[in-house]
Amino acid sequence: MAPSRDFYETLGVPRDVGTEELQRAYRKLARTYHPDINKDPGAEERFKDISEAYDVLSDPEQRRRYDAFGPDFRQVPPDMDAQTWARARAAAGPGGARRGRGGARRGGATADDVWFQSGGTRDIDLEELFGGMFGGRRGGGWGPVAGADQEAELELSVEEAYSGVRRSVTLSGPDGARTLEVTIPAGVTDGQRIRLAGQGGQGSDGGAPGDLYLRVRLAPHPRYRVDGRDISVNLPLAPWEAALGTSVAIDTPGGEAKVKVPAGTSSGRRLRLRGRGLPNPRGSNGDLYAVAQIMVPRRLRDEERRLFEQLAATSTFDPRRQS
Numbered sequence: 001m002a003p004s005r006d007f008y009e010t011l012g013v014p015r016d017v018g019t020e021e022l023q024r025a026y027r028k029l030a031r032t033y034h035p036d037i038n039k040d041p042g043a044e045e046r047f048k049d050i051s052e053a054y055d056v057l058s059d060p061e062q063r064r065r066y067d068a069f070g071p072d073f074r075q076v077p078p079d080m081d082a083q084t085w086a087r088a089r090a091a092a093g094p095g096g097a098r099r100g101r102g103g104a105r106r107g108g109a110t111a112d113d114v115w116f117q118s119g120g121t122r123d124i125d126l127e128e129l130f131g132g133m134f135g136g137r138r139g140g141g142w143g144p145v146a147g148a149d150q151e152a153e154l155e156l157s158v159e160e161a162y163s164g165v166r167r168s169v170t171l172s173g174p175d176g177a178r179t180l181e182v183t184i185p186a187g188v189t190d191g192q193r194i195r196l197a198g199q200g201g202q203g204s205d206g207g208a209p210g211d212l213y214l215r216v217r218l219a220p221h222p223r224y225r226v227d228g229r230d231i232s233v234n235l236p237l238a239p240w241e242a243a244l245g246t247s248v249a250i251d252t253p254g255g256e257a258k259v260k261v262p263a264g265t266s267s268g269r270r271l272r273l274r275g276r277g278l279p280n281p282r283g284s285n286g287d288l289y290a291v292a293q294i295m296v297p298r299r300l301r302d303e304e305r306r307l308f309e310q311l312a313a314t315s316t317f318d319p320r321r322q323s
Contacts, residue, residue: 007053144207162253187279229286
């Protein structure tokens, strides 16, 4: 890795990466490029780069200094701030106070120089990383490796998300399929993850299993539309119901509810039923919105036609001139 190579780029992670994501990225790359697995001529050098990047970014203090000073962070005295260091670098001119990978600073190599050149892995336990993959070393094993976290999608109906449900989930893996009985709590939302501790990938050499995350997906519904915890449903109304006002019974995921329709309601008006959306175990429930849709008969009986004609002759209402 060139001295200017960015450690975050080396591991393929964003600068705000968390501890768990950082560890997963390192383990994946290390398993790929470890010279005992990968015989490519450049694999060993790549493995050294990966190890150095993880060694720095996994240590909170080193990561803080790396974020502040960049590749020069090892040269900066502990009590110096970033602005002072920048001024010192500028005064030293191009190449001042720097050292390359293949050589030491003027005046002899330091412990950091030696480690940097050798691509060592300070504070990185390779036994923990590789488990028994390369058995026969250091007394016969590399130690326990925790299992990987896994994720699967779980499709639910709106009614199941509202009330909660117990479902059988079948997962495929290297050891075959396995089925889990999972209790889904009431009020889960689309995209929400449910964590099942210890149900992920199996660890090796006594390592703890990973976790399984079920990501909820709400299936399309013929009546309900869901936005977060809010639910919308169409409310068909006759013209006279919309004009005069009425009270209408509608079906909701939680059962029947009454909607009060104010007089003068037009199509598209949203009538809110507070708290009748998806439940929220940790806060306020969502709302249900009944969306007015004014319907007219496809075929009029003679009396109905006469009444509509009478209304048309006497009414001054013009919907195309309403604001």
